[in-house]
Amino acid sequence: MAELRKRNVPEAAATTAAATKDEDQKEDVESEDDAKLDVDELAKTLPQGTDHTPELLSSALSGLPDRWKNWVIRGIFTFLMIGTFCLIIYGGPLALMATVLIVQVKCFEEIINIGYAVYRIHGLPWFRSLSWYFLITSNYFFYGENLMDYFAVVINRMEYLRFLVTYHRFVSFCLYIIGFVWFVLSLVKKYYMKQFSLFAWTHVALLIVVTQSYLIIQNIFEGLIWFIVPVSMIVINDVMAYVFGFFFGRTPLIKLSPKKTWEGFIGGGFSTVGLGLLMSYAMCQYRYFVCPIEYNEALGRMSMDCEPSYLFKPQEYTLPTFLQFMPSIFKWKNTITMYPFMLHSLSMSIFSSVIGPFGGFFASGFKRAFKIKDFGDVIPGHGGIMDRFDCQYLMATFVNVYITSFIHTASPQKLLQQVFNLKPEQQLQLFQTLQDSLQNRGLLNAS
Amino acid sequence: MAELRKRNVPEAAATTAAATKDEDQKEDVESEDDAKLDVDELAKTLPQGTDHTPELLSSALSGLPDRWKNWVIRGIFTFLMIGTFCLIIYGGPLALMATVLIVQVKCFEEIINIGYAVYRIHGLPWFRSLSWYFLITSNYFFYGENLMDYFAVVINRMEYLRFLVTYHRFVSFCLYIIGFVWFVLSLVKKYYMKQFSLFAWTHVALLIVVTQSYLIIQNIFEGLIWFIVPVSMIVINDVMAYVFGFFFGRTPLIKLSPKKTWEGFIGGGFSTVGLGLLMSYAMCQYRYFVCPIEYNEALGRMSMDCEPSYLFKPQEYTLPTFLQFMPSIFKWKNTITMYPFMLHSLSMSIFSSVIGPFGGFFASGFKRAFKIKDFGDVIPGHGGIMDRFDCQYLMATFVNVYITSFIHTASPQKLLQQVFNLKPEQQLQLFQTLQDSLQNRGLLNAS
Numbered sequence: 081m082a083e084l085r086k087r088n089v090p091e092a093a094a095t096t097a098a099a100t101k102d103e104d105q106k107e108d109v110e111s112e113d114d115a116k117l118d119v120d121e122l123a124k125t126l127p128q129g130t131d132h133t134p135e136l137l138s139s140a141l142s143g144l145p146d147r148w149k150n151w152v153i154r155g156i157f158t159f160l161m162i163g164t165f166c167l168i169i170y171g172g173p174l175a176l177m178a179t180v181l182i183v184q185v186k187c188f189e190e191i192i193n194i195g196y197a198v199y200r201i202h203g204l205p206w207f208r209s210l211s212w213y214f215l216i217t218s219n220y221f222f223y224g225e226n227l228m229d230y231f232a233v234v235i236n237r238m239e240y241l242r243f244l245v246t247y248h249r250f251v252s253f254c255l256y257i258i259g260f261v262w263f264v265l266s267l268v269k270k271y272y273m274k275q276f277s278l279f280a281w282t283h284v285a286l287l288i289v290v291t292q293s294y295l296i297i298q299n300i301f302e303g304l305i306w307f308i309v310p311v312s313m314i315v316i317n318d319v320m321a322y323v324f325g326f327f328f329g330r331t332p333l334i335k336l337s338p339k340k341t342w343e344g345f346i347g348g349g350f351s352t353v354g355l356g357l358l359m360s361y362a363m364c365q366y367r368y369f370v371c372p373i374e375y376n377e378a379l380g381r382m383s384m385d386c387e388p389s390y391l392f393k394p395q396e397y398t399l400p401t402f403l404q405f406m407p408s409i410f411k412w413k414n415t416i417t418m419y420p421f422m423l424h425s426l427s428m429s430i431f432s433s434v435i436g437p438f439g440g441f442f443a444s445g446f447k448r449a450f451k452i453k454d455f456g457d458v459i460p461g462h463g464g465i466m467d468r469f470d471c472q473y474l475m476a477t478f479v480n481v482y483i484t485s486f487i488h489t490a491s492p493q494k495l496l497q498q499v500f501n502l503k504p505e506q507q508l509q510l511f512q513t514l515q516d517s518l519q520n521r522g523l524l525n526a527s
Numbered sequence: 528m529a530e531l532r533k534r535n536v537p538e539a540a541a542t543t544a545a546a547t548k549d550e551d552q553k554e555d556v557e558s559e560d561d562a563k564l565d566v567d568e569l570a571k572t573l574p575q576g577t578d579h580t581p582e583l584l585s586s587a588l589s590g591l592p593d594r595w596k597n598w599v600i601r602g603i604f605t606f607l608m609i610g611t612f613c614l615i616i617y618g619g620p621l622a623l624m625a626t627v628l629i630v631q632v633k634c635f636e637e638i639i640n641i642g643y644a645v646y647r648i649h650g651l652p653w654f655r656s657l658s659w660y661f662l663i664t665s666n667y668f669f670y671g672e673n674l675m676d677y678f679a680v681v682i683n684r685m686e687y688l689r690f691l692v693t694y695h696r697f698v699s700f701c702l703y704i705i706g707f708v709w710f711v712l713s714l715v716k717k718y719y720m721k722q723f724s725l726f727a728w729t730h731v732a733l734l735i736v737v738t739q740s741y742l743i744i745q746n747i748f749e750g751l752i753w754f755i756v757p758v759s760m761i762v763i764n765d766v767m768a769y770v771f772g773f774f775f776g777r778t779p780l781i782k783l784s785p786k787k788t789w790e791g792f793i794g795g796g797f798s799t800v801g802l803g804l805l806m807s808y809a810m811c812q813y814r815y816f817v818c819p820i821e822y823n824e825a826l827g828r829m830s831m832d833c834e835p836s837y838l839f840k841p842q843e844y845t846l847p848t849f850l851q852f853m854p855s856i857f858k859w860k861n862t863i864t865m866y867p868f869m870l871h872s873l874s875m876s877i878f879s880s881v882i883g884p885f886g887g888f889f890a891s892g893f894k895r896a897f898k899i900k901d902f903g904d905v906i907p908g909h910g911g912i913m914d915r916f917d918c919q920y921l922m923a924t925f926v927n928v929y930i931t932s933f934i935h936t937a938s939p940q941k942l943l944q945q946v947f948n949l950k951p952e953q954q955l956q957l958f959q960t961l962q963d964s965l966q967n968r969g970l971l972n973a974s
Contacts, residue, residue: 250932253925257882260921264888267783272896280731287730336714435704441711449719478700485697492957495945499961502939504970510939511961511971514946518958523951 153460161459161468162315169308173373173384176300176307181219184293186465188215188285190455195281198450199274206266207275211282213259218286221252222294226301292473295480302483304384305369309360309425310479313432314471316355321348321437336441336448349433356429357422364392364419391421391487424482431478432471439471600907608906608915609762616755620820620831623747623754628666631740633912635662635732637902642728645897646721653713654722658729660706665733668699669741673748739920742927749930751831752816756807756872757926760879761918763802768795768884783888783895796880803876804869811839811866838868838934871929878925879918886918 144152168179192211225248244251267275299306321340324347331342363369371386396415443466447453456464499507518524591599615622639658672695691698714722746753768787771794778789810816818833843862890913894900903911946954965971 247932249928253928257925260889261882261885264783264885264892265781267892269782272892276893276896280727283734284727284730287734334712335716336711435708438708438711442707445711445714445719446723449723478704481696481700485694492949492953492960495942495949496957496960498942499957500964502942504968506939507961507965508970510943510946511958511965513939513943514954514958514961517947518954521951523955524958 157460158319165311169304173300173304176304177297180293180296180300181223183465183469184219184289185215186456187469188289190464190466191285191289192282194450194452194455195278195285199277199281204268204271204275206262207278210259210263210266211278211285213262214256214282214286215290217252217255217259218290220255221249222290223297224248224252226294226297288473292476296472296476299476299479299483301373302488303370303372305360305363305421306479306483308369309356309363310428310432310475311472312359313352313356313429314436314475317348317352317433317436318471320351320355321345324348324351334441337444340437345433345437349430352433353426353429356425356432360422360425361419364421370421391424392419394418395420424486427482428475428479432475435478436471436475439474443467443470604907605766612758616751620747620751623751624744627740627743627747628670630912630916631666631736632662633903634916635736637911637913638732638736639729641897641899641902642725642732646724646728651715651718651722653709654725657706657710657713658725658732660709661703661729661733662737664699664702664706665737667702668696669737670744671695671699673741673744735920739923743919743923746923746926746930748820749935750817750819752807752810752868753926753930755816756803756810757875757879757922758919759806760799760803760876761883761922764795764799764880764883765918767798767802768792771795771798781888784891787884792880792884796877799880800873800876803872803879807869807872808866811868817868838871839866841865842867871933874929875922875926879922882925883918883922886921890914890917 168175196208224244263275263279296307299310321344325339325341325344328343328347329341332338333340333342333345367386367388368384370388370392371384373384374386394417396417398415443455447455454464455466459465459468499510502510515524615626643655671691710722710726743754746757768791770791772786772788772791775790775794776788779785780787780789780792814833814835815831817835817839818831820831821833841864843864845862890902894902901911902913906912906915946957949957962971
């Protein structure tokens with residue numbers, strides 16, 4: 081999350097030398113009233129996001145002081161990640177989906193590993209397998225629900241796979257029930273409490289990771305723009321809040337993250353709105369970004385070509401009354417021409433800069449609760465995957481709800497698809513009823 | 528859950544005198560390796576389902592030995608519950624919905640109270656309010672999603688409520704986000720770990736209680752029979768397994784519940800199948816039970832009148848080959864006439880007697896993990912509400928998935944309802960496309 085650090089405070093200078101990557105943790109070494117689950121001792125067994133630096137980089141940077149070395153590593157890997165992200169987007173929707181899946185699995189692994197360390201279950205039979213089994217089951221359910229609409233036509237052609245489509249929910253439920261029964265049978269008297277705690281831990285992890293990455297996939301299918309813009313907004317907000325905090329940060333924002341400042345929060349917010357609008361404007365021009373992904377039967381593959389919806393066509397808007405003094409001063413027109421999508425971009429950037437950071441506060445509170453530094457050590461200088469994606473999940477849910485509420489009010493295409501899945505006689509029946517109703521309302525000639 | 532107690536084992540006689548209601552607990556007083564969360568000490572603060580007996584009954588039964596007294600109380604309240612259940616069914620679908628809601632709230636309260644006791648958060652600011660806030664929010668979301676289809680017509684008439692229907696998901700999401708931000712802001716340094724644990728606890732409780740009671744309501748709307756038959760099956764399986772276990776129980780079934788026996792499990796299973804079929808047969812004859820509940824605009828209220836679907840009309844089935852020796856012996860017909868619903872009743876009774884008990888094992892494992900006797904003490908002789916409903920939730924999910932997979936494969940009525948929610952020009956467009964498609968496939972004359 082955003083690291084809008086407070087640096088210009090007088091003490092900062094004195095501590096600079098000692099401040100290494102560990103600074104995230106320092107401020108709450110005080111013992112917590114958590115005697116029951118001995119977190120201090122726990123800290124030794126938990127993944128601590130060690131400074132896992134590639135050999136090559138490490139030796140190349142050996143001349144630098146530790147503080148700068150870490151900055152360089154962090155910077156390099158930030159650019160590497162952004163580059164990889166662009167490459168994946170270039171790879172198309174299926175590459176993106178695969179990436180979301182991999183990220184999801186890594187995040188799940190990180191959360192579950194913390195659970196193992198917290199409850200110190202090491203020799204317990206079946207537990208690791210069970211967690212992964214639940215991950216696979218819930219993915220099967222959610223990805224199935226997602227992809228069904230797109231691939232049903234293809235899958236239905238293969239007779240032996242047909243029942244997977246027709247009875248998808250039932251199959252998923254059976255898979256889950258197998259896991260449930262397996263859990264009950266794996267209960268061992270001495271470990272009841274730990275087993276139930278980990279069972280709950282697994283389910284919360286699934287709730288956070290699987291359901292939300294399912295929403296991300298849905299967003300991708302609405303058009304790449306619904307995925308790229310929100311993801312970039314979170315990144316922009318992170319980076320800009322850090323920059324503003326670094327240069328102007330003075331007023332602490334929240335006790336939970338002592339290094340975040342109001343200046344960073346506000347500066348980051350405005351930058352996100354501005355850059356978000358610019359970015360949306362640029363992306364609205366390319367069909368590759370704005371077209372929903374659909375399975376094209378003629379081509380036999382996924383396609384992203386379409387007549388862009390009105391959201392992505394320039395429209396003229398009358399300025400709101402309270403802004404109409406501006407045209408009279410500057411002799412502008414009373415109207416403004418822009419893509420309707422840009423208004424939605426505005427909502428998204430406001431959410432990502434006002435509520436988004438709370439995803440980060442939540443994650444950092446969680447890390448403090450269990451006295452861990454990072455969720456993992458996969459990305460040198462950044463920590464675990466989960467450390468980078470904490471806010472993305474919150475944002476994805478927002479975008480998904482936003483689309484279903486404001487953009488996607490029942491599409492005729494989707495409904496038609498469902499109609500075509502009915503039996504022929506039901507289709508006819510529906511047709512007749514619709515015809516009657518349209519005629520009664522005078523929308524259709526009764527000829 | 529089923530108390531298929533093993534009684535005929537020789538030791539049973541000796542301990543009878545001492546065996547009071549506490550017998551559920553006795554067998555694992557051994558200390559568990561849960562030193563971190565001191566469950567033994569915990570047990571003192573947790574609700575222990577005290578023998579909360581009404582004054583009147585208590586004095587009337589004062590002459591009886593404790594053991595019998597408890598039996599009488601338990602019996603009386605079993606009949607009272609069954610009677611209340613019948614009364615509520617007589618009250619119609621709205622009374623049932625209200626009951627499901629009340630049961631849900633009580634179950635949530637019981638689970639949450641255990642959480643409070645486990646993490647001993649008493650003076651922590653906001654925590655109780657937050658849990659209830661999340662309960663209200665998720666109910667608002669789920670009940671809204673449910674009732675929307677039925678009440679949208681009514682609500683849409685009131686202009687000021689219209690946005691609640693149109694933007695239901697968005698409103699729910701905002702409510703949730705308020706709770707989320709509230710949680711982050713309520714974090715207090717000394718309690719991080721406990722707060723996060725309770726946050727997870729609350730969410731797991733919501734997952735179990737709210738989502739599943741939402742499924743129950745959906746089942747009710749499919750027709751009362753989809754609610755009454757499964758609920759009764761669980762009750763029948765409980766009672767019959769207890770009876771069979773009492774008279775024939777010898778072979779222990781599972782370590783988790785030492786008093787359950789294979790004899791009870793099997794006897795209960797067969798009784799459930801048999802009585803379930805009988806019950807389904809009886810109920811298939813009444814429209815009140817088989818008609819889906821729909822809002823009748825002409826009447827201005829919910830109605831349960833319809834032309835019963837083919838599930839509830841007698842059909843002739845040819846006997847499967849492996850059973851055809853029977854007609855030749857007994858000179859029966861080669862076919863059997865019955866309601867198709869009875870086949871579904873068979874699936875449900877098999878689930879409720881094979882998998883259902885695992886819901887009970889799960890709950891009893893949970894109670895043991897936290898060294899509690901019952902979830903609460905609302906129902907004299909039975910414990911908490913959750914003690915009676917543990918398996919009902921699992922069963923409701925099964926029935927719901929079963930309906931969507933096997934019964935409800937996209938109904939033309941529901942789709943048509945959605946079509947009518949489109950804008951008129953979209954309806955026309957859909958109509959034209961459907962017409963073209965039907966004509967192309969030769970299903971409709973191109974006149």
